[in-house]
Amino acid sequence: MAAVNPGARFVIGGQTAMLLALYLFLYFPIFYTGYLSIMENNVWPFPPVFTGEWYDRLMIMSDFHVGLLNSVLIGVGTASLSTLFATAAAIGILRYPIRRRGVIVVLFLAPLFVAQILIGISTLMFNRNVLGIPGNIESAIVANTAYSVSFAFLVILAQLVRYDWRFDEVAQVFGARPFRTFREVTFPNIWPAVLGAFIISFILGFNNFEITFYNVAAIPTLPTIAWGTLRHGIEPELYALATIVNALVFLLLFIIYLLIRVGALRLGVPDD
């Protein structure tokens, strides 16, 4: 590159300022919520007076434990189905260059382009009026999977593009059946991508509101509890809830980051 002239330095400086402002915009509300969750006065918490009361209140809320369990169930169910479908599809698409496989790629990415609320109401209407299934955890898992599978697919596809399928061919030349090849060769190499997809789709299912809301009837989940609380004006317990969920999400994302960094094969990861 040519020497950086003053004009270019000005542009880079401006872009850096914009990026820093964006991080501040994105993270300040999250950290402020965390700060509020341990403050006795939630309206003007300066100077700070610490309290653990909001966490105590959250813990004795009867709905909280049921909601947490249900959200975990929806998250795990969504993640299991999404990861299974997405892994199989990504392998199929990358390994067997069938003509018109582009159609399948479009199909797997289509849910990204459908508004969540439309997925919510259309599955509600279909289940209720055509299949006669009432809203429950299972239908919430199915509807969430129809959305999250796209994210799982993208995560896996992005990392498998650079996987060397010759490993698998070698195994098969030596007589390994497809399933054994997957278990002993493919999976040990691609597991960071698969786990990454599982974590992402777990978080999406766990936190989903618009799809879940229309599919769980009156069963409480953490997002629907938060919605109920918001409707009647914010109570400080909600800050505690938000802080716990945010901490969990960031912990999981940090795990994904480590997976990408130390990933067994560094599969096509945009990294140094």
Added chain:
Amino acid sequence: MKGRRALLLDPRVRFATLVGPGALFIVLFLLIPLLSIVVFSFWRTESYELISDWNVNNYEAVLGEWIYLKFLLKSLAMAAAVSAICLVYAWPCAYLIAKHGGRYKLVLVLLTAAPFLTGILLRITAMQQILGPIGLVNMALMELGAQPIQVLMYTNIASAVGLIYLWIPFMLLAIYLSLFNFNFELLEVAKVNGARPWRAFFEVTWPLNWMGTAIGIVLVFIPTFAASVTPRFLGGPDGSMFVNRLEHQFGSAGTWALGSAMGVVMCVASLAVIFVLWRTVRLRRAGFTGAGA
């Protein structure tokens, strides 16, 4: 036995076995329910029950009556404005990370994407603590003895800020991924040949990354157009959007057929946006660079 073995080795069979289950799942649980609301939108509702009495009254109401059309236009305008702001703001940020991020690219991008995963409701809760009447901004102003900023408290502007907050990561990610695959040396070539930086940007960088940008626009436009939580909790008395009217049909009103028609209208409007952008992508691929000469 030999036939079965040959069948198992056929790439097409293996492809179908791997891809089939997921594809079938998406067709069954995404596409068919969506098609079912197209059918319901031509029926009518009577005391909370759908009746298969074919008619187009629902569409006449949604597209003909001002109370619905007004909200449709308002939602479209909001989605267009939010997408435009996200586009203008995310581009320089994505460009900086892609070009000068060095070995920190991955961390910098993951940091912008992370808040998206904390969930819509919790993020809007957080936003209320900043912008609301007892939020940080207003309370700080009151402590200082200044006038409150009315425009940020339960208005459509607050709604827009909330929507940008929710969806700008998608725009940034889409543009970043496009720039990540962009060969920055092309820019140097343009400059060596005498193009000024701005001209090089609009003649080389922008058109070659238009497809990623268009994907970013769609990924922001669609959820913004369909936002319900944000206008409800940040928008205040005049914040109601088309989707809030739609939700009403599925809630207390119980007019499922009308609600379905509203859903179909939303879907068609989103598809129209995708189609228009898709056309521009194809034109540019064919060498069309817009107004540039």
